[in-house]
Amino acid sequence: MRLLALAARRCLWMPPTLLGLTLIVFSISHIIPSDPARVLAGENAPIEQVEALRRKFGLDLPLPQQFFRYVTDVVSGNMGISLYTQRPVADDLLERLPATFELAIYAMILAVLLGLPLGVVSALRRNSLLDHAVRVVTISGLAMAAFWLAILLQLLFSMKLNLTPVQGRIDGWGPDPITGFYTLDAVLRGDWEMLGSSLRYLALPVMPLAIPAMATIVRFTRAGVLNVMSSNFVFYQNAMGLPRRVVIWKYILRSALIGTLTQIGLVFGNLLAGAVVVEAVFSWPGLGTYAYNSILQSDYNAIMGFTLFTGTVFICVNLLVDIAQAVLDPRGR
Amino acid sequence: MADEFLSVHDLSVSFGTEGGVARVLDQVSLSMRAGEIMGLVGESGCGKTTLARAILGVLPDNALIDSGTLTFDGADLLHAGATEHIRGRAITFVPQDPFGSFSPLFTVGDQIAELMRWKSPDRSPGERFYARARRSADMERTLALLRAVQLPEPERLLRKYPHELSGGQRQRVMIAMALLPEPKLVIADEPTTALDVTIQAQILKLLRRLATERGASVLFTTHDLGTAWEICDRVTVMYAGQEAETAEVVDFFGRPRHPYTRMLLDSLPTQGAALRGIPGEVPSPYAPPPGCRFHPRCPRATAICQDSHNAAVEPVAGHSVRCHHPHEWAAT
Amino acid sequence: MKSLRRMLRDRALLTGLVIVTLLVLAAVFASPLSTFPEHVTSFDPSQRLKPPGERFWLGTDRMGADIYSRLLFGARLTILVAVVATTFAVVIGVPIGLVAGYYRNWFSDLLMRVSDVFLAVPQIVLAIAIAQTLGPAIQNVILALSVTYWPFWARLVYAETRSLRNEVFIEAAIAMGASPLRVMVLHVVPSIASSIIVRTTIGMGATILAAASLGFLGLGAPPPAPEWGRMIAESREFLPDAWWYATAPGVAILLVVMGFNLLGDGLRDVLDPRIRRGGQRGG
């Protein structure tokens, strides 16, 4: 019950935050450019077309009125038409969301599965050879540009060794989506060939996203475990002679995990940001490639839509992380 | 010395830090008899916690035991290390900080159950499973002890998280947890310093009464002479890592022999008298004065005091003092 | 003196210091160090896509320009963007965090809500939108990165100021009649300076990575500027044959970011004895 109240309280912050986000994107698209209509129409559009756009989108109205229009549009799911695809931006984005999510979720799973145990073990064996090796990996992982790592992997595994496909998400045109998550769809259909194909395409793009994420998780888990190890309750448990394995794997781990969980929201944000460049390298048909193409085409509506959309997704993810944390940590309730 | 069940002899402990080596315990000797409440008093930083941790066998990683012996019930604690039967079983612990000494993520009941799973008096050595019969016996015992430490509605309390309890309640639970394994010795390191002044005395008296009823000894550290007077049978005073004087509580306060004890007692605020501090400063453990560490401040100091600290003055009626020129033992 | 000696003993910090110093030297002495200084603006189409060798140490690019020389000049751009953008962000964010942390009223709540909204979107995503609106130019990259980075500093300083606000020495200063400005500048700022220095160092690395991403997306300084991210983007057309093309700028980014991270971590150990290596938090 208290949890429900807490979730409700957190959710109440959503509308103002989203409104703030809309205001930021509105400022970028309507206030920064000296002539938003010109930007919308494209550099070479004739004057008449620019003027028509100006009237059509009310760009000649006072700013507060424009903002009001903008908010009503966004709330009703209208983010304008993409210059490039000639379709509503909102439709484009929704269609591409599953591809990006599939990539991000696999990257996250991999990062957590590898990062947590490595973080715990390197904290327990502090200054051991393993700890030093893990430190080298995390320090490089955090310093690597994701797109560069993506290109290197592509160069090595796809182009030189021919182990994985160079680009795309699946062989052929791809099936009619059920959920849009190809691996999940394949399982739902019982189509193992499709599962294998989509996993082969996933393998490489997942890596440049997962490695920096893993580095962050290792770092926080290690620091968290060390921090908890020096806490008073661990001292008490040792003084009372509780078995070491119980102290570590039950009490220390649980506390450290909560710290790591707070980072998951941040890591997810980095994954979404990394997806823009990594998807571009592998032509992965998700939000990132969409954003990349929009930048190349100066497709203005599409970019602003992408920003709003990604921001909203990120805000929702953070909300979920907040609630999950409250469930795990009794103090937050 | 057949009735001595804890004996610390000439124990020296140093800490290695970036600033150098600090000898924090310098040839400390101390002995306790079964069933007594012993107070370990001294200003903050004099090494009380370090001594308590040495006995518990949980010194920090950077601690180095330079010399000495530490025996408990005939067992060598210093080198063999505290075994499963001793730590948390024969010797238990009441921490200074009842706030941080619980894991915030588990209920009080979970944490007591965890302790009983490994440290219940019914557990036979090496037992890994927590059999239902033992579990329910332990539960009975827990509820009874929680009532004994005057916590109302213990069943409800077990379902609470530590942060839902007040400091006093938490410390009562800690005392219960220290007594649940039916120990022979409880080490209580400033158990009430973190609590509200109004409930300190209450909790200390409770600890004393319950321990005495169960035949457990208590080694109780404090920087407050007043509390030592109220609840201890005997008192040892330490100064800058050296123990100065040990005596029955009435003797300690009534006829102190060590110059430091005298000055310390004189400096206590009494009605009408102005506060008299001891001139000078406590030395740093990184560069302690040689010999008796009190000599720079001691009015009775002579050259010999700088050479050694090992003046063995024959104890009179269990009143031992570590000083080259102690005050006379005043017969009453 | 003591902390200087400790600094030199810390291997991570030393590595970071060396890398960052090398970066600065490369930027300052780009002309004398480079083998083809003219290749930043002019090039030699007859020497297109040559692999590394005696003449072109790290190979040539699609225009026949020497990659090694371009990398050196790219160091200037990298430092410029990192230093200016991070400084702007600090200069905007720190006062906001100070004011919001010092006072407890609706205005400080508002300031923090605003920065929270900024922090609710991944930095690079907002920076993309701004850089795209402003058009590809180096000053726009700097603007986009600082506008999206200040909230991070506001948050950090806010949290530290709030916890300092109850410290005895701050309350004493207030009780003695010091003005808020005086308390903030003379008492709060010195106490949080070490943490700001550490974060700024690590922030340089983060800014370099973000700037490289913008460059890769074509939102950085326009050609022929020797921007490392853009060099990597250009190389893609010529893979897998011109493997050296992307390698050099990528390694440069990796080393430089690593250098700042190591330096920041090391400085934290030296400046902030509360948090030793064990308890360090990422940044």
Ligand SMILES: Nc1ncnc2c1ncn2[C@@H]1O[C@H](COP(=O)(O)OP(=O)(O)O)[C@@H](O)[C@H]1O
């Ligand atoms: N882990 C440690 N490393 C270095 N010095 C320590 C450590 N723990 C305690 N000390 C130092 O040892 C001395 C005695 O500390 P402590 O035993 O806690 O005193 P008390 O409990 O009497 O206040 C103090 O000077 C303290 O600073």
Ligand code: SF4
């Ligand atoms: S040994 Fe000497 S210096 Fe120390 S207390 Fe006794 S008289 Fe004073």
Ligand SMILES: [Mg+2]
């Ligand atoms: Mg202490």
